[in-house]
Amino acid sequence: MFRELPEILESQELIDRAFKKTDKVNIVDRDAFYRKKKTIIAKTDSFCTTIITTLESYVKKFPSINNMHPFFQELLAIKFDVDELKKSLGGVDWARKTSYMVFTTQITQLKRSQNIEFLKQKQKEIYGRVTSIVKQVKKELKTLKDARDVFISFPDIEDIPTVVIAGFPNVGKSSLLRCLSSAKPEIAQYPFTTKELVIGHMFKQEKYDKTKIQIIDTPGLLDRPLSERNKIERQAISAVKNLADIVVFIFDPTETCGYRFDDQKHLFSQMQEMFKDSEFIIVENKADFKKTSSKNIKVSCESKEGIDVLINEIISKI
Ligand SMILES: Nc1nc2c(ncn2[C@@H]2O[C@H](COP(=O)(O)OP(=O)(O)OP(=O)(O)O)[C@@H](O)[C@H]2O)c(=O)[nH]1
Numbered sequence: 640m641f642r643e644l645p646e647i648l649e650s651q652e653l654i655d656r657a658f659k660k661t662d663k664v665n666i667v668d669r670d671a672f673y674r675k676k677k678t679i680i681a682k683t684d685s686f687c688t689t690i691i692t693t694l695e696s697y698v699k700k701f702p703s704i705n706n707m708h709p710f711f712q713e714l715l716a717i718k719f720d721v722d723e724l725k726k727s728l729g730g731v732d733w734a735r736k737t738s739y740m741v742f743t744t745q746i747t748q749l750k751r752s753q754n755i756e757f758l759k760q761k762q763k764e765i766y767g768r769v770t771s772i773v774k775q776v777k778k779e780l781k782t783l784k785d786a787r788d789v790f791i792s793f794p795d796i797e798d799i800p801t802v803v804i805a806g807f808p809n810v811g812k813s814s815l816l817r818c819l820s821s822a823k824p825e826i827a828q829y830p831f832t833t834k835e836l837v838i839g840h841m842f843k844q845e846k847y848d849k850t851k852i853q854i855i856d857t858p859g860l861l862d863r864p865l866s867e868r869n870k871i872e873r874q875a876i877s878a879v880k881n882l883a884d885i886v887v888f889i890f891d892p893t894e895t896c897g898y899r900f901d902d903q904k905h906l907f908s909q910m911q912e913m914f915k916d917s918e919f920i921i922v923e924n925k926a927d928f929k930k931t932s933s934k935n936i937k938v939s940c941e942s943k944e945g946i947d948v949l950i951n952e953i954i955s956k957i
């Protein structure tokens with residue numbers, strides 16, 4: 640989704656690239672004076688144009704933060720200092736405008752002059768001024784570069800029916816995603832294995848209609864207030880809040896996950912309270928090991944028992 644973002648060069652890399660491009664300038668003119676003059680002008684033009692168009696492309700191609708889907712706005716705020724990013728975009732745009740002004744005002748002087756020494760002097764001056772402008776936004780370019788890395792790591796969320804799998808750590812959320820889709824999230828016997836959202840897909844087939852359903856595996860949540868949640872947990876909360884049509888909440892009544900069933904139940908009631916309008920499907924996992932007498936859907940991601948019941952329940956609710 641954000642993969643088309645251009646690679647961002649740091650200030651020295653941009654300056655080096657602009658100088659390198661000037662080496663390619665080749666002017667043919669039989670008249671030695673005009674050849675020299677045109678070469679100086681063309682190289683100066685090439686240098687400034689590379690800088691200006693590159694900076695312009697950064698500002699233009701960066702996603703407009705205020706127009707992004709609320710989920711991505713929230714995800715960005717979890718992972719990055721948004722004010723710093725906005726300021727840096729402003730800074731880089733200032734560098735573009737200022738470089739453009741230097742270029743347009745100085746290039747006319749170059750064109751008018753008939754003195755090679757003056758031309759060389761002026762060219763040096765323009766290079767110096769534009770280089771210094773780019774160096775002034777060194778920090779801002781680094782910020783854009785870091786922000787780009789964050790953007791391209793964002794999950795490929797689609798605007799389609801969405802199921803979010805949530806629950807305590809180690810209860811089998813990623814195992815369930817593997818059962819429901821072809822996604823291959825990491826599974827391990829310790830908590831907090833999943834640190835980012837993982838996307839998978841399943842399909843609802845109705846006669847001639849096939850509906851694609853997005854399933855999102857989330858990092859584990861502990862039973863604590865939102866203000867105490869870390870950045871990893873907040874991604875899970877944000878997915879439930881902004882993306883879920885259905886929340887599959889997983890319990891591990893075996894407590895082999897390392898957390899008490901009662902604490903899991905308390906988290907669930909907190910989630911219900913927080914997301915009153917959300918549709919929840921409650922699932923008890925690890926049924927191969929232990930089953931309670933509750934009415935909740937019981938599944939085992941190991942033996943696959945109950946998975947078909949859960950799939951039918953999801954499909955009937957979508
Ligand atoms: N016996 C049994 N073990 C299971 C079942 N499902 C998952 N497990 C085990 O539970 C452990 C945790 O599974 P994960 O799928 O990684 O759990 P998770 O909820 O994604 O964990 P985090 O990403 O750390 O929050 C692994 O050792 C799995 O093999 C099940 O149905 N039965």
Ligand SMILES: [Mg+2]
Nearest residue numbers: 812813832833
């Ligand atoms: Mg996991």
